[in-house]
Each structure stands twice: as C-alpha cells, then as structure tokens.
Amino acid sequence: MPNSEIPVRFARKRPDGSYDLPFPMDPVELTQYTRGIVCKKVDGTPYRKYTKFYAVGVYGGIATAYSVGCNFRCVFCWVDWSRDWPELYGEFYSPEQVYLQLRAIMQKQSLRRARISGAEPTLCPEHLYQVLDLVHQDLKAFDLFVIETNGVVIGTESDVAKRIATYASRDPHDNTVGHVRLSIRGGLPAPFVEKTGCSEKFLDLPFIAAERLWDAGVSFHVAVVVDPRFTTEEEKLEIYSRLSNIHPSIRRGVEEEFLDPYPHALVRLRAVGRTDVTGLAKSSRERHAEKDMPPDWQQTQI
Numbered sequence: 001m002p003n004s005e006i007p008v009r010f011a012r013k014r015p016d017g018s019y020d021l022p023f024p025m026d027p028v029e030l031t032q033y034t035r036g037i038v039c040k041k042v043d044g045t046p047y048r049k050y051t052k053f054y055a056v057g058v059y060g061g062i063a064t065a066y067s068v069g070c071n072f073r074c075v076f077c078w079v080d081w082s083r084d085w086p087e088l089y090g091e092f093y094s095p096e097q098v099y100l101q102l103r104a105i106m107q108k109q110s111l112r113r114a115r116i117s118g119a120e121p122t123l124c125p126e127h128l129y130q131v132l133d134l135v136h137q138d139l140k141a142f143d144l145f146v147i148e149t150n151g152v153v154i155g156t157e158s159d160v161a162k163r164i165a166t167y168a169s170r171d172p173h174d175n176t177v178g179h180v181r182l183s184i185r186g187g188l189p190a191p192f193v194e195k196t197g198c199s200e201k202f203l204d205l206p207f208i209a210a211e212r213l214w215d216a217g218v219s220f221h222v223a224v225v226v227d228p229r230f231t232t233e234e235e236k237l238e239i240y241s242r243l244s245n246i247h248p249s250i251r252r253g254v255e256e257e258f259l260d261p262y263p264h265a266l267v268r269l270r271a272v273g274r275t276d277v278t279g280l281a282k283s284s285r286e287r288h289a290e291k292d293m294p295p296d297w298q299q300t301q302i
C-alpha cells in the first residue's frame, strides 16, 4: 500500500487546515498501487476494470467507456466513488469486449466517436494499446478516439508518448484517429496541491507529458481549469507561459474549463473546507452522494 500505508481515498482537511494523512500524496506510488487493482492479465490478455458504457453529447456525440481508477485526487473531480474505492467497483473487460461495447453504442446511436473516460486510461497501457489496435483495424467506423489523461504516466514512463503517437499522430498522412486531451490542473505549487491532492514535487509531471507528446508528434490539446474559484490569473498565466515555452501552438489550442460541481465533487470539496463552492448547507445531490459512500468511511468523517 502506498502513501504511508493508508489507502488514498479523497483529501480531507482538519479544522486547523492541515491535511489528514496520506495527503498530500504521491501519484507515482498511487499509479502502481491502483494498477494492482484495476489492471490484470489473463492468459496474456490485458484486462481493465470498467463500470459502464454509454453515449454523451460532448465532442458532438461520443461513445464512452467509463473506466475505474485514477492516480490524482482532484477536489473538483466529477467521477463517482469508483475513483476512490477502485477495489469495490467495476468489472474486468478485455480490449475486445471494450471495443465491442463501444461499437454497439456507436451503431445504435449513429456515432463515429469514442473515448475512455471516468478515470486515467493510461494506468493500464497495454490494455489501452490493444483497444486502439482494434479501433485502427476498423477505421471506416471511427473519425475520433479520445484519450483523456492527467499526464502522470506519460510524464514518468518515457515510452508511453511514443507508443500513443502510433495511434494519435499529428501527421494526417499517418491515418490515425486518436487524440489526447491532457488536463493540466496546476501551475504553482500550493494550488497544485490543493487541486490535485498531490505533493508539490509532482507539479512538473503534466508539463513533462506535454513536452513528450509534442516531441513524439502526438495529436493533442491541453485542458486547463481556469475557473477563478480554483485558478488565479497568476497561476493561469504561469501555466500558459510553460505551455508556450514547449510550443506556442499548444498555448493557442488550450481548452479553458469552468466547473459545475457534480454531487461527488461537492462531498470532496466540503472535505477540504471549500464551502465557498459547496455552500454552507448540503444540497440533496450532495447528501445522496455522501450516502453512497462505503459505510466504514462515513463513520470516519472528520
């Protein structure tokens, strides 16, 4: 178990403003630990945990595989408790099963786009590559396959960006349909810790990921939370400056995010004292998400 032998659920602050352990946490250790729960090999086939498959309206309509397990603990995260208790949620699917689920939704809803969302898709890279292999054997059916990532794995494991480039190339002649959406959560140490739950020494990882994706020729863009409740103008300019230094076109292509906190995000935000966002009174949506939490954890609320 990483991070002081205490499971990494969601960040909580004590009345004096300090974090309850194991926060701030180590996302590289959490990557390894979460892999042990959500990725497994059966007879050489890499399986990964998912909770559901569905279609949503973003990206002009997209079939979505909702995977389990992340190595960040963002306070505004919209994902349900499968992020924090990956051992309790989801079933294992092979790459072929994921591909077939996505194709069935696409056919039913006349869609040509798909993605893996709900968590960090690069946690199980071999599984991801095999899904992308299947997609690229069926290029007539797809015009886009989105890989949404926080960049921790790409920033720490040097071969991942190069491998992704074979499915998500910036060169149109390569005939790939992959595209990476890289989320950069923070540009200054203290707000990076506040937003992601990670120790500040990992602040550079998403920027290293951006550099590697650029150098490998990957088709990608960066999403930045510019919502002033979470990111000051100073921090936003720092993020933009670092992206411009990698290449000005990355800065120009930034997707700016404003947040509408979902029920589970409200619980997480209240746990770190952000009543300026949640409001003092709990809404019924927040209470519902709270009740949904594993019972043993509810009893340890601070």
Ligand code: SF4
Pocket (backbone or CB within 6 Å): 070, 071, 072, 073, 074, 076, 077, 078, 079, 083, 118, 119, 120, 149, 150, 183
């Ligand atoms: S990176 Fe995405 S999925 Fe992971 S904790 Fe942050 S918002 Fe949630």
